[in-house]
Amino acid sequence: MFKAVVSLVSLGFFFAATTSVAASHSSFKRDNASYCPYPPYSTRSLFARQANSDLDFSGSQWIWTNEVNTNTGVAPVGARAFRKTFGPPEGKTPSTLTIAFAVDDSATLFVNGEDIASQTGWTTSGTYCVTLKPCMNVIAFNASTIGGPAALLVTGEVTYTDGTTSRIVSDQSWRTSGASIPNGFEQPSFDDSSWPLAIGEGAYPMAEFAGYGQVTIAGNNPVSINSANWIWTNELPSPGGAVPAAARAFRRTVTLPAGHTSASAQALITTDNQYSLYINGRFVGSGTTFQTAQRFSIDNIQGPSVVIAVYGVNGDGPSPNPAGLLASLQITSNDPSSCLNCSSVVDVITDTTWKAFNSVPSGFEQPGFDDTAWPAAVTEGTDGASPWGTVTVPSAVSASGTPLPGAPAGN
Numbered sequence: 477m478f479k480a481v482v483s484l485v486s487l488g489f490f491f492a493a494t495t496s497v498a499a500s501h502s503s504f505k506r507d508n509a510s511y512c513p514y515p516p517y518s519t520r521s522l523f524a525r526q527a528n529s530d531l532d533f534s535g536s537q538w539i540w541t542n543e544v545n546t547n548t549g550v551a552p553v554g555a556r557a558f559r560k561t562f563g564p565p566e567g568k569t570p571s572t573l574t575i576a577f578a579v580d581d582s583a584t585l586f587v588n589g590e591d592i593a594s595q596t597g598w599t600t601s602g603t604y605c606v607t608l609k610p611c612m613n614v615i616a617f618n619a620s621t622i623g624g625p626a627a628l629l630v631t632g633e634v635t636y637t638d639g640t641t642s643r644i645v646s647d648q649s650w651r652t653s654g655a656s657i658p659n660g661f662e663q664p665s666f667d668d669s670s671w672p673l674a675i676g677e678g679a680y681p682m683a684e685f686a687g688y689g690q691v692t693i694a695g696n697n698p699v700s701i702n703s704a705n706w707i708w709t710n711e712l713p714s715p716g717g718a719v720p721a722a723a724r725a726f727r728r729t730v731t732l733p734a735g736h737t738s739a740s741a742q743a744l745i746t747t748d749n750q751y752s753l754y755i756n757g758r759f760v761g762s763g764t765t766f767q768t769a770q771r772f773s774i775d776n777i778q779g780p781s782v783v784i785a786v787y788g789v790n791g792d793g794p795s796p797n798p799a800g801l802l803a804s805l806q807i808t809s810n811d812p813s814s815c816l817n818c819s820s821v822v823d824v825i826t827d828t829t830w831k832a833f834n835s836v837p838s839g840f841e842q843p844g845f846d847d848t849a850w851p852a853a854v855t856e857g858t859d860g861a862s863p864w865g866t867v868t869v870p871s872a873v874s875a876s877g878t879p880l881p882g883a884p885a886g887n
């Protein structure tokens with residue numbers, strides 16, 4: 477660790493109507509990943525599942541490999557693999573998994589061999605919903621530490637086709653690789669029986685050694701701008717410092733979890749001095765006063781990527797003339813193949829994972845634009861930081877307005 481850095485709505489008649497179907501096909505369905513005793517959730521509201529309801533880490537252990545120093549939590553620098561194989565209780569068929577994790581320092585989550593999400597850090601998590609196979613399923617992580625204490629924390633909730641649920645938590649039953657991670661470690665067919673068991677470092681929220689604490693799970697709270705950072709380009713001499721009075725381009729790309737094809741987003745955003753916001757090339761809205769953020773609700777975002785692009789303008793002003801972009805988006809996506817409402821939620825805040833360019837290239841707001849050569853954005857402090865103070869956030873959705881003069885028209 478480097479410090480710098482279901483509820484399920486169900487009705488009795490439904491179970492009565494489906495029990496005989498499930499029973500008469502039980503051996504068939506366990507081998508058939510396409511078996512689906514329900515119609516897709518989108519055609520049916522009675523059984524819509526509130527994904528990520530109350531997912532939390534209670535009962536989860538911070539774990540690492542048996543290389544971890546049990547007095548200090550320190551482990552060798554590098555990547556290690558973690559696996560948990562799970563099957564249903566007798567007579568039940570898994571439908572979906574909602575899962576969240578925290579890691580010191582970074583990890584990629586795989587479910588049944590599919591790359592679901594990558595995260596860095598031990599204070600926040602997305603909520604990821606994945607459609608499960610009818611019988612055995614495998615969660616795998618490739619987790620890395622860059623030095624100091626190392627730990628992985630996982631919580632998951634399996635929903636069965638009968639609407640019941642069970643928990644999966646990180647604990648000493650997980651298997652861990654050594655320093656060399658074999659190819660295919662994330663695949664269900666991989667044999668991990670010779671891998672050592674994980675070491676527990678303490679129950680959530682605390683680990684015994686490091687200062688771990690509460691982990692915030694996206695979707696358990698509405699979108700908030702509080703922990704977002706004011707950002708600008710690498711022209712900044714220092715946080716809140718003077719930068720040219722000109723327009724600049726900002727981008728952040730979010731890849732939806734495997735199987736998730738469409739999304740919606742809630743956005744809070746403001747800029748000193750003005751901005752226009754685009755999602756996948758579509759104009760969302762503009763704002764012209766940094767003291768008050770705007771709130772936007774964006775539907776029908778087509779995956780697999782969500783490209784957030786901002787045309788930000790630092791207007792003329794007395795010296796020093798600071799500039800900043802402050803934004804927070806909550807992106808909810810769906811797996812339409814799921815029998816249930818399989819929703820993932822990720823929170824995206826302005827930080828150094830955004831790209832910021834010192835001019836405005838034509839077409840920069842389009843999803844196909846290549847920003848790989850753009851520098852990372854530079855942060856200037858979170859909401860409340862000087863010289864801006866705390867931004868006012870409206871509770872109602874804001875008017876979109878029109879693109880700023882000079883900004884792209886959008887799709």
Ligand SMILES: *[C@@H]1O[C@H](CO)[C@@H](O)[C@H](O)[C@H]1NC(C)=O
Pocket residue numbers: 508509510511512
């Ligand atoms: C699997 O189940 C689906 C839906 O019930 C069915 O259409 C398909 O034929 C089954 N596949 C096999 C190999 O049995």
Ligand SMILES: *[C@@H]1O[C@H](CO)[C@@H](O)[C@H](O)[C@H]1NC(C)=O
Pocket residue numbers: 517518521524525526527808817818819
């Ligand atoms: C699915 O769940 C999400 C998140 O809880 C919710 O916003 C959405 O309305 C649900 N969709 C359906 C079809 O029930």
Ligand SMILES: *[C@@H]1O[C@H](CO)[C@@H](O)[C@H](O)[C@H]1NC(C)=O
Pocket residue numbers: 555618619620657658659661
């Ligand atoms: C595991 O993650 C590390 C760090 O991102 C990466 O370098 C390595 O290639 C990954 N290993 C495998 C087997 O995917």
